[in-house]
Amino acid sequence: MSLTLCNVQFSQQSDRVVYLSNPVLKSLNLAGKKSVHIKLGKETITATVKPLKRQGHHIYLSASVRQSIRVPKSGNVYLLQDGDNELQLGPLVGVLCDSGFRGEPTPFGSRTPFIRQLLRAGEKKAYFFAFTPRDVNWQQETINGYFLNSQGGFVRKVVPLPDVVYNRLPSRRAETTAASASFRDRFIKHKIPFFNWTFFNKSDVYKMLDKDVEALKHLPDSVSKPTPEKMKEMLEKxxxxxxxPTAGSLGIGIYRLTYHPKRGYFARFRKGSSNVLLRFSNFNSLMRMLQGRHGATLSHYVSQQGIRLIEIDGCPIDFRFHMHKDGNNNWVPAGIGAKKAGRGSVTTHVKNGGSLMTPENALSRAFGDRADEMLEKAKEVSIKLSEAIERNYPHRLGELGLDLGIDKDGEVWMFEANAKPGRSIFKHPALKEQGRASLAYILDHCLYLSRFQGGNN
Ligand SMILES: Nc1ncnc2c1ncn2[C@@H]1O[C@H](COP(=O)(O)OP(=O)(O)O)[C@@H](O)[C@H]1O
Ligand SMILES: [Mg+2]
Known part of the structure; x- marks a missing residue:
């Protein structure tokens, strides 16, 4: 298998002809060949090969070839040779996204800037496009994708099914429908690598890691759908x-519960835009409040051992580890943000008064000159946890957002794993570079999954 970066141009001819410049013919050992299979995404045709007297790596596709395999544009792209006779252009990478509101020039609503950034990063090495579930035509096996033009605007082009799909569908609810599951399955049936599969639920992740010794030592004791007896037992312990809430995010619906044998039970939570602290003299009245607000069975909730986090100025801090799989299929902590809770807040979310810091800054204030050592330790744990999630999960993963805490003894804990992590940490001026690295990892991993990799360029 060999990989060559080529400049693709089009010619007017109506026969199926591919012109290859002499250096390309030579590097692919195609001199003397009469025809090749030429492929884009999942579409292949056979075309006559003709030599082109030019220096450099050039390939000219006749109009007929271009239309048959639906090449979206001219310019630099990789040529992958698989076996003697197959030349694949690409890779063709689809980013699956959507928004409730669809209109030009922001077809993906508030996510449009991120999609644009990603396509821009991708277009240097691949045919990168975005699409929504409605843009797929399964009968024809094509997608009406959104490509970027040179002005940064979106242009629609119909292309074959891609080599890889990066899933950024934003709606947790829409994903749970049967239609949505069968939509994802169709890509797998076409042997198209698809990551990430869906959002995670907290209880699914805890359950998935339930038997994984490596991961378990970093997971607080967690019980899904806790009975009142179980809650009482956990509070005493x-x-x-x-x-x-198992399908929650952004800190919504979270309670911090404490028990003091002499003073009773305390519940801290967010109500509207303020933080509330309630005291209950006995366990039953605490449960009545929770059941009153969330139903008698508490079936959508997880009860979890609280961790005494390190603090700055009396406010707990925790960390977001934005993990990517790289071009060699290994997990890397690509971006790390530290978050300090707002005063009196149950979580560290910025929306609830929290503030974002670099991990170096946060850790040096909490651990002094042991900061570097702690950061290294947390990075190692983040990789181990990502590997553990991956080996216990039946679908492909390429990106994870881990919420990690460090306790006062220096132990690292995981509160949750997000399969479609937000990118708010990258807004911090000191983390912008990591934000760019994160996009580069997505691209490298797509190249890995589509096997467009390991060339000599
Ligand atoms: N078991 C726990 N011990 C201490 N703090 C916790 C625990 N679980 C969550 N937190 C705090 O609450 C925040 C939000 O919890 P998380 O599980 O990430 O829920 P969400 O989906 O709402 O982000 C965490 O980032 C952390 O600051
Ligand atoms: Mg979280």
Whole structure:
């Protein structure tokens, strides 16, 4: 298998002809060949090969070839030779996205800037496009994708099914429908690598890692759909619990529960835009409040051992590790943000008064000259946890957002794993470069998954 970066141009001819410049013919050992299979995404045709007297790596596709395999544009792209006779252009990478509101010039709503950034990063090495579920034509096996033009605007082009799909569908609810599951399955049936599969639920992740010794030592004791008896037992054992909606995000609906044998039970949570602290003299009245607000069975909740996090100025801090799989299929912590809770807030979310810091800054304030050592340790744990999630998960993963905490003894804990992590940490001026690196990892991993990799360029 060999990989060559080529400049693709089009010619007017109506026969199926591919012109290859002499250096390309030579490097692919095609001198004397009469015809090749030429492929883009999942579409292949056979074309006559003709030599082109030019220096450099050039390939000219006749109009007929161009239309048959639906090459979206001219310019530099990779040529992958698989076996003697097959030349594949690409890779063709689709980013799956959507928005409730669809209109030009922001077809993906508030996510449009991110999609644009990603396509821009991708277009240097691949045919990168965005699409929504409605843009796929399964009968014809084509997608009406959104490509970027040179002015940064979107242009629609119909292309074959891609070599890889990066899933950024934003709606957790829409993803749970049967139609949405069968939509994802169709890509797998076409042997198209697809990542990430869906959002995670907290209880699914805890359950998935339930038997994984490596991961378990970093997971707080967690119980899904806790009975009142179980809650009581956990409060007595740990004196401190987090009570969280299993499909929640952004800190919504989270309670911090504490038990003092002499003073009773305390529940801290966010109500509207303020933080509330309630005291209950007995366990039953605490449960009545929770059941009153969330239903008698608490079936959508997880009860979790509370961790005594390191603090700055009396406010807990935790960390977002934005993990990517790289071009060699290994997990890397590509971006790390530290988050300091707002005063009196149950979580560290910026929306709830939290503030974003670099991990170096946060850790040096909490651990002094042991900061570097702690950061290295947390990075190692983040990789181990990502590997553990991956080996216990039946679908492909390429990106994860881990919410990690470090306790006062220096132990690292995972509160949740997000399969479609937000990118708010990259807004911090000191983390912008990591934001760019994150895009580069997505691209490299797509090249890896489509096997467009390991060339001599
Ligand atoms: N078991 C826990 N111990 C201490 N703090 C916790 C615990 N669980 C969550 N937190 C705090 O609450 C925040 C939000 O919890 P998380 O599980 O990430 O839920 P969400 O989906 O709402 O982001 C965490 O980032 C952390 O600051
Ligand atoms: Mg979180």
């Amino acid at each position: 740990h004196q401190f619990l987090y009570f969280k």
